Amino acid sequence: MDRPFQINITNVYEIHMGSPYNDCEIELVGFNKAKLPRVGWQDKYAWSSDSTNLVLIKWNNEKNKPSFNLILIDTITGEIKESAKIMGLINKISLNEYRVKFNKFLYDKEGSSSGNLCCTIDEEYNFS
Numbered sequence: 001m002d003r004p005f006q007i008n009i010t011n012v013y014e015i016h017m018g019s020p021y022n023d024c025e026i027e028l029v030g031f032n033k034a035k036l037p038r039v040g041w042q043d044k045y046a047w048s049s050d051s052t053n054l055v056l057i058k059w060n061n062e063k064n065k066p067s068f069n070l071i072l073i074d075t076i077t078g079e080i081k082e083s084a085k086i087m088g089l090i091n092k093i094s095l096n097e098y099r100v101k102f103n104k105f106l107y108d109k110e111g112s113s114s115g116n117l118c119c120t121i122d123e124e125y126n127f128s
Contacts, residue, residue, distance in 0.1 A: 004075050005031035009043050021089045033078025046095040055095045060085050066090045098127040
């Protein structure tokens with residue numbers, strides 16, 4: 001499917017040395033209806049099936065506690081909506097209109113053992 005604009009991901013680096021999660025800069029090439037803040041972004045995103053919505057992941061690692069905000073962009077109007085802070089690190093993400101489904105890693109000290117970090121969790125966030 002053709003998308004209404006291109007997403008350019010640059011300056012990709014690990015959020016912490018050895019981490020499988022990345023920080024990057026994101027540019028929306030050919031889209032001038034909304035301006036992204038210059039913050040840390042994760043290098044994952046999802047389009048709605050009709051390309052009218054795009055969701056990005058903005059890092060929110062205050063006090064070195066891994067967390068993020070979901071940023072929903074209406075590609076027709078340029079309206080931007082931001083979720084509340086969500087703890088964890090996203091592995092996979094998908095978007096169905098205004099409902100974001102994601103799988104995240106959230107460390108659980110009590111559920112972990114040596115060499116086996118716990119836990120991955122499936123969650124949803126609804127912007128409607």
